[in-house]
Amino acid sequence: MKGRVAVLPAYGGKFELREYPVPDPEPGAILVKLTRAGVCGSDLHIWRGEMKEIYGSPPRDLTFGHEMCGRVERLGAGVSVDSAGLPLREGDRVTFLYFFPCGRCPVCLRDEMGSCPRKARANRVAGTAPYFNNAYGDYYYLRPGGFIFHIPDEVSDDVATPANCALAQVLYGLTRAGLRQGDTAVIQGAGGLGLNAVAVARDMGADRIIVLDRVASRLELARAFGADHALSLADLTTPERRIQAV
Numbered sequence: 001m002k003g004r005v006a007v008l009p010a011y012g013g014k015f016e017l018r019e020y021p022v023p024d025p026e027p028g029a030i031l032v033k034l035t036r037a038g039v040c041g042s043d044l045h046i047w048r049g050e051m052k053e054i055y056g057s058p059p060r061d062l063t064f065g066h067e068m069c070g071r072v073e074r075l076g077a078g079v080s081v082d083s084a085g086l087p088l089r090e091g092d093r094v095t096f097l098y099f100f101p102c103g104r105c106p107v108c109l110r111d112e113m114g115s116c117p118r119k120a121r122a123n124r125v126a127g128t129a130p131y132f133n134n135a136y137g138d139y140y141y142l143r144p145g146g147f148i149f150h151i152p153d154e155v156s157d158d159v160a161t162p163a164n165c166a167l168a169q170v171l172y173g174l175t176r177a178g179l180r181q182g183d184t185a186v187i188q189g190a191g192g193l194g195l196n197a198v199a200v201a202r203d204m205g206a207d208r209i210i211v212l213d214r215v216a217s218r219l220e221l222a223r224a225f226g227a228d229h230a231l232s233l234a235d236l237t238t239p240e241r242r243i244q245a246v
């Protein structure tokens with residue numbers, strides 16, 4: 001059996017669809033048939049060639065994408081439950097992680113897995129086994145030990161896909177920052193992360209939420225997401241004026 005992967009041979013160019021053999025999951029691994037993939041702001045930066053220091057110049061047949069969800073296609077030997085301990089079967093709708101903290105170092109043990117110095121990232125060069133290492137393809141190969149969770153029936157693929165990027169980051173960040181009921185939150189930038197941060201800060205009980213951005217339509221969205229004050233950088237031309245306005 002073969003599956004397709006979207007490959008980017010040159011920055012700013014078209015993706016090519018290439019076929020690779022679909023691997024059988026090793027013990028502990030899970031093969032997921034992807035049903036949705038999202039285009040994140042960072043994917044656009046990669047495509048435009050704005051992250052060459054990480055992705056290489058010129059790119060070497062890049063594969064990428066990290067926002068996704070799907071259904072379990074095949075379970076490797078020994079996998080019977082998800083990360084919450086619920087039974088996991090072929091065909092189940094799932095979401096899962098796309099980077100791999102070691103889980104054993106002092107940083108991981110302090111519950112800061114995002115900063116793990118031994119964190120492994122997905123391989124981004126097309127044609128590297130197990131071939132399905134990123135979101136833009138028919139399958140995703142979840143390595144042994146990768147966290148995976150069922151998606152509740154009432155959460156659609158469209159909602160679950162970006163939730164595992166922007167929303168998850170914002171939840172983690174505001175929790176670590178210690179936002180508490182009654183606090184004032186200042187959010188710099190009303191992009192995807194900023195808008196999620198407004199909604200989460202509201203939900204966590206922030207009393208006042210102040211958002212700064214340069215784009216009027218973004219500030220309008222921030223208000224719709226629950227911001228009390230949306231300040232335009234176009235009006236506040238110096239750092240001093242911004243600080244005073246906040």
Ligand SMILES: [Zn+2]
Nearest residue numbers: 040067165166
């Ligand atoms: Zn993302």
Ligand SMILES: [Zn+2]
Nearest residue numbers: 102105108116
């Ligand atoms: Zn670690």
